[in-house]
Amino acid sequence: MSDSTIEVEVDHHGEHESTGIEHRKLGMWVFLSSEFLFFGALISNYLLYGGRDFDSVVPRDIYDIPFTSFSSFVLLMSSLTMVLSHDALARDDQHQARTWLFATAALGTVFLGGQVFEFTEFIEVYGMTLTTNPASSSFYLLTGFHGVHVAIGVLMLFSLFGISLRRGRLSERQGLNLELVGLYWHFVDIIWIVIFTLVYLLSAS
Amino acid sequence: MTATASRPAATIFRRPAATTGFWSWITTVDHKKIGVMYGYTAFTFFLFGGIEALLIRVQLAGPNGDFLTAAEYNALFTTHAVTMVFLFVMPAAAAFMNYLLPLMIGARDVAFPRMNALSFWIFLMGGLFLYSVIFFSDPQAPLGIADATGTTVAGNLDPSYNTLLGGLPDGGWFLYQPNAGPSYSPGLAIDFAALGLQILGVASLISSVNFIVTIFNMRAQGMRLLRMPVFVWMMLVVAFLLLFSLPIIAIALFMVTFDRSFGTSFFQAASGGDPILWQHLFWLFGHPEVYILILPAMGIVSEVIPVFSRKPLFGYAAIVFAGAGIGFLGFGVWAHHMFASGITPVAQAAFGLATMTIAIPTGIKIFNWLGTMWGGKLRFTTPMLFAVGFVSQFVIGGLSGVTHAIVPSDWQQTDTYWIVGHFHYVLFGGAIFGIFAGLYYWFPKITGRVMNETLGKLHFWIQFIGFNLTFAPMHWLGLQGMVRRTWRYAPEMNMGPWNLAATVGAFIIALAVLIFMVNWIWSRRKGQPSGLDPWDARTIEWTIPNPTPEYNFASNPVVHSLDDFWHLKYSEDDEGRPVRRPDADDLVVRLDHEGRNPTEPIHLPNPSYFPFIMSLGLPMIGYGVIWHTALWGKILIGLGALTTIGGLLGWGMEPLEEPHDDHGHDGHGEPAIAH
Numbered sequence: 001m002s003d004s005t006i007e008v009e010v011d012h013h014g015e016h017e018s019t020g021i022e023h024r025k026l027g028m029w030v031f032l033s034s035e036f037l038f039f040g041a042l043i044s045n046y047l048l049y050g051g052r053d054f055d056s057v058v059p060r061d062i063y064d065i066p067f068t069s070f071s072s073f074v075l076l077m078s079s080l081t082m083v084l085s086h087d088a089l090a091r092d093d094q095h096q097a098r099t100w101l102f103a104t105a106a107l108g109t110v111f112l113g114g115q116v117f118e119f120t121e122f123i124e125v126y127g128m129t130l131t132t133n134p135a136s137s138s139f140y141l142l143t144g145f146h147g148v149h150v151a152i153g154v155l156m157l158f159s160l161f162g163i164s165l166r167r168g169r170l171s172e173r174q175g176l177n178l179e180l181v182g183l184y185w186h187f188v189d190i191i192w193i194v195i196f197t198l199v200y201l202l203s204a205s
Numbered sequence: 206m207t208a209t210a211s212r213p214a215a216t217i218f219r220r221p222a223a224t225t226g227f228w229s230w231i232t233t234v235d236h237k238k239i240g241v242m243y244g245y246t247a248f249t250f251f252l253f254g255g256i257e258a259l260l261i262r263v264q265l266a267g268p269n270g271d272f273l274t275a276a277e278y279n280a281l282f283t284t285h286a287v288t289m290v291f292l293f294v295m296p297a298a299a300a301f302m303n304y305l306l307p308l309m310i311g312a313r314d315v316a317f318p319r320m321n322a323l324s325f326w327i328f329l330m331g332g333l334f335l336y337s338v339i340f341f342s343d344p345q346a347p348l349g350i351a352d353a354t355g356t357t358v359a360g361n362l363d364p365s366y367n368t369l370l371g372g373l374p375d376g377g378w379f380l381y382q383p384n385a386g387p388s389y390s391p392g393l394a395i396d397f398a399a400l401g402l403q404i405l406g407v408a409s410l411i412s413s414v415n416f417i418v419t420i421f422n423m424r425a426q427g428m429r430l431l432r433m434p435v436f437v438w439m440m441l442v443v444a445f446l447l448l449f450s451l452p453i454i455a456i457a458l459f460m461v462t463f464d465r466s467f468g469t470s471f472f473q474a475a476s477g478g479d480p481i482l483w484q485h486l487f488w489l490f491g492h493p494e495v496y497i498l499i500l501p502a503m504g505i506v507s508e509v510i511p512v513f514s515r516k517p518l519f520g521y522a523a524i525v526f527a528g529a530g531i532g533f534l535g536f537g538v539w540a541h542h543m544f545a546s547g548i549t550p551v552a553q554a555a556f557g558l559a560t561m562t563i564a565i566p567t568g569i570k571i572f573n574w575l576g577t578m579w580g581g582k583l584r585f586t587t588p589m590l591f592a593v594g595f596v597s598q599f600v601i602g603g604l605s606g607v608t609h610a611i612v613p614s615d616w617q618q619t620d621t622y623w624i625v626g627h628f629h630y631v632l633f634g635g636a637i638f639g640i641f642a643g644l645y646y647w648f649p650k651i652t653g654r655v656m657n658e659t660l661g662k663l664h665f666w667i668q669f670i671g672f673n674l675t676f677a678p679m680h681w682l683g684l685q686g687m688v689r690r691t692w693r694y695a696p697e698m699n700m701g702p703w704n705l706a707a708t709v710g711a712f713i714i715a716l717a718v719l720i721f722m723v724n725w726i727w728s729r730r731k732g733q734p735s736g737l738d739p740w741d742a743r744t745i746e747w748t749i750p751n752p753t754p755e756y757n758f759a760s761n762p763v764v765h766s767l768d769d770f771w772h773l774k775y776s777e778d779d780e781g782r783p784v785r786r787p788d789a790d791d792l793v794v795r796l797d798h799e800g801r802n803p804t805e806p807i808h809l810p811n812p813s814y815f816p817f818i819m820s821l822g823l824p825m826i827g828y829g830v831i832w833h834t835a836l837w838g839k840i841l842i843g844l845g846a847l848t849t850i851g852g853l854l855g856w857g858m859e860p861l862e863e864p865h866d867d868h869g870h871d872g873h874g875e876p877a878i879a880h
Binding site: 019030041 | 423469
């Protein structure tokens with residue numbers, strides 16, 4: 001049996017891929033396609049309520065566009081560092097890969113910090129809470145769920161960074177993980193571009 | 206801290222090794238065992254839903270029924286629907302999918318075996334969570350229509366109820382807002398429904414990703430997409446429908462939970478919310494959901510009818526593309542559930558037209574099945590009877606469905622028993638007949654035996670008669686003006702006789718199901734041994750022994766054509782009639798022998814505790830959210846999150862397969878099956 005190595009290799013986990021795309025990568029793409037609908041529903045929800053008038057303060061009146069532009073820029077740059085990290089790993093430049101990985105996670109953290117600051121300001125200064133009116137509720141629900149997605153991404157990035165630091169390198173398997181986290185990270189970023197455009201820029205008054 | 210696959214990980218638990226008994230089921234990642242667990246769990250919920258239906262029918266058997274109070278009645282019709290849709294038909298489809306998908310595409314398991322186990326456990330937890338509301342039912346829950354301050358402004362319904370039944374969710378399966386919001390449904394029932402459905406949605410989302418990757422990536426050599434059995438195709442469409450519709454209902458349910466538990470007013474008209482938004486979001490999910498329920502059954506009958514007609518499926522590509530077309534159009538017709546909700550005339554016209562177009566791919570399928578049977582050598586075995594029953598009953602339900610596309614007609618029918626009659630013809634006459642066809646047809650794959658034909662035919666005919674007696678009269682009742690979800694009707698409305706007929710029919714259905722259960726239990730032990738190929742089947746799941754060996758295929762199959770197994774057994778004469786090859790019987794004997802005696806070591810994924818552990822976290826979070834105002838509620842949310850994340854970490858540290866070399870060595874004695 002041992003001379004039919006190639007057959008056995010293909011056989012024994014039943015793990016060949018008919019599409020040539022690794023299972024987990026294909027799974028991530030499929031999952032992200034579902035996530036688009038998740039945010040689609042949230043964004044539609046905001047678009048319905050965000051422009052309505054209520055007796056109480058609504059998000060469109062209190063947006064700090066310059067500030068949010070800055071944090072959006074930070075998140076966009078984190079996509080760039082993500083690509084740089086992935087690219088460095090493809091060249092097996094472990095040191096650079098790790099550095100850019102850390103940069104990505106750090107930029108993500110800065111973005112989250114910005115969101116915490118924004119929420120705090122809205123609540124403390126303007127008195128706009130989750131329950132103020134449907135517009136504020138849909139704003140917090142949308143940006144909150146996006147923030148949770150960013151936070152999960154940051155956790156995954158820091159875990160990979162930790163593994164890389166402990167082992168001194170990212171193995172091939174971790175390289176795939178990096179790619180998967182990268183896909184997820186770009187997705188979160190793209191969604192933010194849509195949110196920033198539709199929810200902030202176009203609806204600010 | 207974290208280990209990789211390359212070294213045997215020091216995990217929290219010793220790797221489970223049991224192959225039989227309780228723990229083997231808890232820790233299994235075998236798609237077949239998971240499928241069987243899905244099946245039994247779904248059937249148990251089917252019995253719950255059936256008992257709820259019988260109670261409803263007893264209440265409605267005659268005018269002025271006083272068997273149930275209004276509160277109990279509301280709870281029962283809601284829970285009946287939720288149970289049948291989310292806890293029976295969907296998981297029953299998942300049962301077939303789990304068991305059969307790898308066998309049909311020639312794989313040893315699904316792409317993500319542990320995620321598959323996770324889906325099942327989350328589904329089970331979601332179902333138990335939903336039903337656990339009976340332990341927490343709130344005796345203060347008011348009835349009738351109350352305003353925001355809780356004062357009853359309309360209705361003087363009997364407020365008493367049996368706590369066991371009346372505490373169940375009672376807002377209708379669609380949880381229309383603001384009726385199911387905090388003001389008008391202040392008890393805990395709707396919280397349990399919203400969070401329970403959320404948990405069930407997670408289970409379905411995970412399995413849809415898993416199945417899509419499995420179908421795209423795990424096909425055997427030669428199993429091109431257009432050589433896949435139609436069942437696999439239909440389940441692929443279902444997986445995409447789930448993938449795109451579940452996130453929408455997830456958001457909508459989050460909004461309900463926020464409204465009810467955290468004081469927002471997304472749908473509460475009194476505070477500026479928009480109830481119509483709920484309807485849009487719900488039906489954006491709810492209509493694709495209808496196809497999620499029916500397409501698996503369409504896949505099953507597309508497997509059964511060709512086998513018992515001894516003909517290839519007529520228009521294979523047409524039926525595949527029609528299925529995909531139904532899935533596609535299914536996302537563009539949701540507002541036909543809302544013609545009476547005050548949407549604009551343009552929207553009404555557009556959604557009415559879109560709804561009518563769904564009849565085209567559906568009609569194509571009907572003709573495909575008829576064309577398959579036309580001129581075929583028909584064998585009316587039990588699976589075939591159920592399949593033909595499906596086609597005939599589904600046509601009735603489909604035709605009454607098209608009437609809803611005509612807006613003025615729909616205004617008359619909506620919220621009457623006409624609708625109830627219609628959707629039971631598609632969901633019971635369709636989906637459930639299809640599921641029974643599949644159960645009889647693939648029973649040998651699970652047990653190695655054939656179900657008793659006499660009892661099977663008895664089951665079919667009794668169910669067929671009972672079904673029509675129950676649901677056909679609902680059409681007349683609806684046209685007569687009997688309102689849906691009505692608890693009582695007055696004697697002078699002259700609705701008693703048909704309602705009595707429906708109630709008698711419901712008990713006849715119950716008798717049929719009882720016969721099925723007797724047959725199942727009896728046949729498992731005493732049924733006739735099936736051999737490899739009891740039905741003279743066409744597809745490759747029948748090229749391996751019955752019951753299916755743990756490793757499925759002893760050697761990887763290579764597929765040369767659609768209906769591959771058939772072509773191994775049959776050639777054609779000049780006029781295209783099938784002629785059995787002289788060596789076909791030897792082939793079957795040889796396949797059976799080879800299937801039982803793999804010649805090389807086969808490595809299967811190892812069992813794992815972590816899917817089960819992860820699933821435990823979700824109901825904990827659910828209870829925590831319901832009682833989030835209490836300290837222990839907050840603690841429970843934390844514990845639930847820790848359980849799930851801890852399970853995930855353990856999962857990540859544990860390799861899918863324990864390291865092994867290829868000389869038959871296996872550190873845990875299992876499940877490498879060598880020689």
